[in-house]
Amino acid sequence: MQPSSREMQGMAGSMNGGISRSSAVAQIALRELQNGHGGQQIPNSVPQASFDHGASGHDDFLDQMLSSLPSSWAELGNLKTPWDPPEAGQRLFSAGLAGESSPEEPSAAAAEGMRYPLYDESSLLANRLRQHQISGGSSPNGKGMMVHLDHQSQQQMLLPSLGRSPVASGDSGLLPLPLTLGTGGYDVDAPFKSLNPTGGEGLFNGLGGPLQRAQSAFGHPQGGASMPSQNFTAAAGAAAGGVGQAASASASASASAGGGTGPPRQKVRARRGQATDPHSIAERLRRERIADRMKALQELVPNANKTDKASMLDEIIDYVKFLQLQVKVLSMSRLGGAAAVAPLVADISSEGQGGAGSGGANSSGDSLTVTEHQVAKLMEEDMGSAMQYLQGKGLCLMPISLASAISTATACPPRPPSSSSLSSAGAGHLGHGILPGGLHPPNLTGDAPASPGVSALTAQSAMANGGAEAAKEAVTVSKA
Amino acid sequence: MEPKSCSGDGNPSRNLHPSKPLMAANFLRCLSRIQQTATNSSVGSRSRRIRRAAYASMAYSAGHRRAWSWALLRKLRCRRVRPVILPRRPRIARPQVVIEIDRAEVLRKLVPGGTGMDYCRLLEETADYIRCLATQVRLMQTVTDSISS
Numbered sequence: 001m002q003p004s005s006r007e008m009q010g011m012a013g014s015m016n017g018g019i020s021r022s023s024a025v026a027q028i029a030l031r032e033l034q035n036g037h038g039g040q041q042i043p044n045s046v047p048q049a050s051f052d053h054g055a056s057g058h059d060d061f062l063d064q065m066l067s068s069l070p071s072s073w074a075e076l077g078n079l080k081t082p083w084d085p086p087e088a089g090q091r092l093f094s095a096g097l098a099g100e101s102s103p104e105e106p107s108a109a110a111a112e113g114m115r116y117p118l119y120d121e122s123s124l125l126a127n128r129l130r131q132h133q134i135s136g137g138s139s140p141n142g143k144g145m146m147v148h149l150d151h152q153s154q155q156q157m158l159l160p161s162l163g164r165s166p167v168a169s170g171d172s173g174l175l176p177l178p179l180t181l182g183t184g185g186y187d188v189d190a191p192f193k194s195l196n197p198t199g200g201e202g203l204f205n206g207l208g209g210p211l212q213r214a215q216s217a218f219g220h221p222q223g224g225a226s227m228p229s230q231n232f233t234a235a236a237g238a239a240a241g242g243v244g245q246a247a248s249a250s251a252s253a254s255a256s257a258g259g260g261t262g263p264p265r266q267k268v269r270a271r272r273g274q275a276t277d278p279h280s281i282a283e284r285l286r287r288e289r290i291a292d293r294m295k296a297l298q299e300l301v302p303n304a305n306k307t308d309k310a311s312m313l314d315e316i317i318d319y320v321k322f323l324q325l326q327v328k329v330l331s332m333s334r335l336g337g338a339a340a341v342a343p344l345v346a347d348i349s350s351e352g353q354g355g356a357g358s359g360g361a362n363s364s365g366d367s368l369t370v371t372e373h374q375v376a377k378l379m380e381e382d383m384g385s386a387m388q389y390l391q392g393k394g395l396c397l398m399p400i401s402l403a404s405a406i407s408t409a410t411a412c413p414p415r416p417p418s419s420s421s422l423s424s425a426g427a428g429h430l431g432h433g434i435l436p437g438g439l440h441p442p443n444l445t446g447d448a449p450a451s452p453g454v455s456a457l458t459a460q461s462a463m464a465n466g467g468a469e470a471a472k473e474a475v476t477v478s479k480a
Numbered sequence: 481m482e483p484k485s486c487s488g489d490g491n492p493s494r495n496l497h498p499s500k501p502l503m504a505a506n507f508l509r510c511l512s513r514i515q516q517t518a519t520n521s522s523v524g525s526r527s528r529r530i531r532r533a534a535y536a537s538m539a540y541s542a543g544h545r546r547a548w549s550w551a552l553l554r555k556l557r558c559r560r561v562r563p564v565i566l567p568r569r570p571r572i573a574r575p576q577v578v579i580e581i582d583r584a585e586v587l588r589k590l591v592p593g594g595t596g597m598d599y600c601r602l603l604e605e606t607a608d609y610i611r612c613l614a615t616q617v618r619l620m621q622t623v624t625d626s627i628s629s
Contacts, residue, residue, distance in 0.1 A: 313587065317583060320606065327619075
């Protein structure tokens, strides 16, 4: 294990120098590899902890990569090592990928990666590189390279906390490094070195493919488009040489992008470049105001259960048209009772002039009861005389519903029973109503004469929710 | 004579909106005037007058704070048909599909005074207009029922 450990340490050293973020994990991975290299017992703490960190975003990416590994790993045989981290990661990956890849392959790949010593992996990797390079398969090439490379990169893949960018850059960084270090005499160096620019790009192209696919598949909105591009640009730079800066840049970019484009944790930032903040804020405010108004409208309009904005607007439009039509129809229907309007309206008009002065005059009980009896007597004989009597008193008769509705005009829901009785019986119950506008009709309850046969189409516009007045509204459209 | 001038006493506080007693009083007063004056005219003109009375009383009850009532009153005050030119505010393009009917435009035509408003204000005015319309309709309905009894 000496050469492998030396190599790993060399790699770790180079990684430390090159990759800031991945260094710690790489070291941990190194240690774990060294510990578990012989015993296959890698402590689960770190990988799982890192699983927990970035499980959301990176599993799918890594899963994608790992899923395509089987083609590479097939040659290594099917060694299944009880390597917990990859299996744990595999579970996460399979959960994340929703069945895009067969779950056993990553574990197999990981296990095989565990199993084989570095030398063999490097040689295998080199061979595979040559093959893939010839065949031009970039993605398996990339992945094969990444996974074959070393356990560290593998564990980096499985440790999503690093984020995609460090993984990418780390992998790219790892790519050239181990094979160029202390592998004296290995001809893998040459192909690798030649491969590095192209292989790196192929790697990142391969990374980009699954990345974008995974992100699109899972709808990761958090700068998914930006991140791979950032990764690629960063990683391409890394492939050229500056691994450290690329890693740090991409890492920081991914972090900031992830922080800003998600639900505003730190600060609201527009996803498309630098949209000026005041504009977006104003736009958002405006949208909120519109949403509030729409909600208020929804309460008024019946059948407001539409979620769609357009259909909601349609409902509103229809309701306004309906109400206007009702006004029109009601104004036409009133002509039928023109004669009966006269005394009623005359009372009110006279009352309106003289009622303001005698505002609270008639509120006393005695006068009311006396008046009541009088009016009741008169009503038995003739409505008109009753009306005139009241008129002389400066009072008026009005239907109960109207009076009650008026008296309870302050945001109290009206009484559905009264309105429904109105619609059903068509009878105006003459009764008590007190208008604060100066009209003080007496306190009367009585059954009005039955309504004439007004054929009515009762259209119940059931506004079952509370506007200012209505819980239920019965509208009678009379076919006069 | 036009019932539109039937606003007698001043408006009480507009805390409760729509002020139903006020609307009732206004409307009934208008009706009385119609009754007194136009016994000879045709049915159609009467109905038109009544309808105008309804709108007028409603608009007056709503007061001048509302754009729709104001526009309505203005429209009613000048009897002859005259195109009302209101200053058009620049409308921000709504994210609706342009191919489809612009529902905001339709709504603007329905609600009086809605042509010069932006979308947000239009919704507000529509809500108020619907409330007043509903109140007016209910008022007229009860009056009709009381009459027909």
